[in-house]
Amino acid sequence: MLTLKNISKKLGEFHLTDISIEIPDGTYYVLLGRSGSGKTQLLELIAGLNKPDSGEIWLDGDNITADRIQGRGTGLVFQDYAIFPNMTVFGNIAYSLNANRTERTGMRRRVESVARELNILHLLDRDTHHLSGGELQRVALARTLITRPKLLLLDEPMASIDASLKDDIKRLLRNLNRKGLTIIHVTHDYREAVSLATKVGVIHNGKIIQEGKTDEVFRRPVNRFVARYSGIRNFYRVTFRKESGNWEAVCNDGLTFLMSEDEYPETGLMILRSDDIKILHEGPSNGEDNCFKGKVTEILPSEYGMEITVDTGEVFYVDVSADTFKEYPVYENSEVWISFSRKAGVALHGTS
């Protein structure tokens, strides 16, 4: 278990402020934040590359705050991999074993074993200058994993590799985590968090602004920043009211959504995930909580398939899978009905 207790650090004009996190063993923790938010700095504090001004870092019951980098049991994979250019792939992977004066045959066996696991056995005798981004990353991972770290720290592991390799790396990281390795993965891309994390922390301006299980964070963002950061594009400034025992959210132009929770503030923001909205081709049917007629104003390809913009007076962004779009195509300027459950609308209490 990694525990950060009230960690603060001043780095020039930038401050990491009062960061407290608990990461149980076996967790895949994704720290999500924009560039300059302090996520890499936090990772480097955990790895011991820098020391906090205040606060404590505990790993498996030991206070490692002041421990040397070498003795912390954390393995850090840098964003640019920091592969030693003066060594072969083998030399890079075996570096920590050399440091520990591991006997030569044992060293070869261990290097080959980890290289096989990462599918880079064929690269061992190559120098590192002509390796691709994906290969370099595997070398960096192998070099760290061979140290058998208690905690694997990954700084933007997907940032420098081709999109086609990202799935392979995700699979690899997921497998490592399933084998029990605790991973902290820093990224600016919420999609990495969605596909990998069991727990997510969102960091902004040096502060953790929301933390929790992945689903909780993405379904119930605490404010507009987290919502936007988790890929939500539908925001509505609303007034909440209770009518006939049901809560409703009323937009400025009068559009009214049925809501599901027991209590709401007077005013606030309502958010709606794009994939929670359906397009109805047959028109409204009974049992739909929120159903509105609008005009399709734009259709753009997205990673999910298509993103369709529907104007009902308020603008809705709707994600439709490629298969669904193929089966039930819609066209720009055509009229459609959209619908979403009353549980899909989430009220944000903070509006920052």
Place this chain on the structure above:
Amino acid sequence: MNRYGPFNWILLILSSLILLFLIAPLLGLFIQTSAGEFLETAKDKEVQDSIWLTIWVAFAATFFFAIAAIPFSWLLARKNFPLKGIVQGLIDLPVVLPHTAAGIALLGFISRDGPLGKIASFAGINLVNNPAGIALAMAFVSLPFLINSARDGFAAVPERLEKAALNLGASRTRVFFTVSLPLAWRSIITGFIMMFARGMSEFGAVVIIAYHPMIAPVLIYDRFTSFGLSSARPAAVLFIIVALAVFTVLRLLSERRRPVMVKKEYADS
């Protein structure tokens, strides 16, 4: 006039003038020295001894001072400490000092009454008029070349590589010898050769410390003042040829070591 334009022509003329200024005296030196004079000087034991002394003392000075100067260069590249700017300025001081003044300053330090001279006296060594004193004089004026070049080399090594090595369990010493030093190697070798070259060609500081035994620059000066230009010229030609040969060999040896490429993304960060 054509596609090059007037600006390029002016550049060409100015550059040619500078090159001519550098080459012409040397060329004149070679042209005015007859083969007979040259061969006779080459056989001269005193000349041979002085050239050999110059080479080995300059090399020894460079080698032994490099042992301390290289880690010091790493310190300058990596660490911030109080008065660092002043320390950097002190390192460059020998470059701007008149070398005879440097020699006088050093003489006060290494003569029998000076602090280092006293210590050497205990070991029965008089540093004045001694190869050890010559080495100190050479090192005093040439150290900035090694330190500055090595410092720039270390500064160009991405610090993250060193941090990655520490994260992999290596000690600071091991990181220095396996990561920092190999990656800064080319700059260090360049600095080493520059220091060696500067040491070999030093006259002003050495002549104050040791007129005898004579290093080649002192011998050339001695022949000039005692016997005139015609006597000094063949010795100068021989020394220049030997010096050029030594540097060429050193350069070739250092080139044979495969360059370590630091990827651009590392270098930029």
